[in-house]
Amino acid sequence: MQIKRLRLTGFKSFVDPADLRIEPGLTGIVGPNGCGKSNLLEALRWAMGENSAKSMRGAGMEDVIFAGTASRPQRDFAEVSILAEQAGGPDEGELEVVRRIERGAGSAYRINGRDVRAKDVGLLFADSATGAHSPALVSQGRIGAIIQAKPGERRQMLEEAAGISGLHVRRKDAEQKLRATETNLTRLDEMISDQE
Numbered sequence: 346m347q348i349k350r351l352r353l354t355g356f357k358s359f360v361d362p363a364d365l366r367i368e369p370g371l372t373g374i375v376g377p378n379g380c381g382k383s384n385l386l387e388a389l390r391w392a393m394g395e396n397s398a399k400s401m402r403g404a405g406m407e408d409v410i411f412a413g414t415a416s417r418p419q420r421d422f423a424e425v426s427i428l429a430e431q432a433g434g435p436d437e438g439e440l441e442v443v444r445r446i447e448r449g450a451g452s453a454y455r456i457n458g459r460d461v462r463a464k465d466v467g468l469l470f471a472d473s474a475t476g477a478h479s480p481a482l483v484s485q486g487r488i489g490a491i492i493q494a495k496p497g498e499r500r501q502m503l504e505e506a507a508g509i510s511g512l513h514v515r516r517k518d519a520e521q522k523l524r525a526t527e528t529n530l531t532r533l534d535e536m537i538s539d540q541e
């Protein structure tokens with residue numbers, strides 16, 4: 346998957362709509378302290394389904410919405426859109442993933458205009474060896490954490506890099522369904538023997 350564009354509206358310091366074209370190859374973001382470089386990486390992770398407000402440097406998820414300044418009022422919503430090109434697989438072609446949060450209403454996700462669950466967005470990116478917690482997105486302090494990672498955490502990083510973390514999520518889902526079906530079968534057996 347190649348991310349081609351990031352679009353932000355009302356997200357943290359990006360109060361006005363901002364479009365960033367991401368060309369193939371290495372992309373560098375430069376600017377003075379506090380200009381919003383980290384906010385851009387956070388916007389990317391947020392749209393990929395990040396659900397920890399703490400890792401977005403906030404107390405609650407609504408803290409990602411533009412909080413206002415002396416000259417501009419706060420906003421009621423924040424929206425981030427990722428435009429990506431997917432090569433191969435069932436979702437081949439251009440994909441637009443949008444996450445929007447409104448004060449008091451929580452987050453909603455769309456893929457190519459269709460309402461989806463956070464889990465669908467997580468799976469989409471996990472299958473492409475990326476996502477909100479991907480080691481490919483290296484934020485401040487993360488290099489130290491990667492060096493000091495425990496063997497289990499390192500294995501998780503390697504699995505993400507290999508693009509198989511989506512399979513783990515699906516396996517967990519399948520195991521849950523299997524357990525629920527086994528419980529239903531046991532109950533059915535009990536009901537049948539009660540009737541006999």
Ligand code: ATP
Binds near residue numbers: 358376377380381385
């Ligand atoms: P540094 O180089 O120091 O790491 P940076 O360029 O990465 O800085 P960020 O940390 O991305 O900068 O941006 C910080 C700015 O974002 C601060 O000015 C902060 O006030 C602003 N900011 C964060 N959240 C919000 C919000 N909800 N509403 C408005 N502004 C916000």
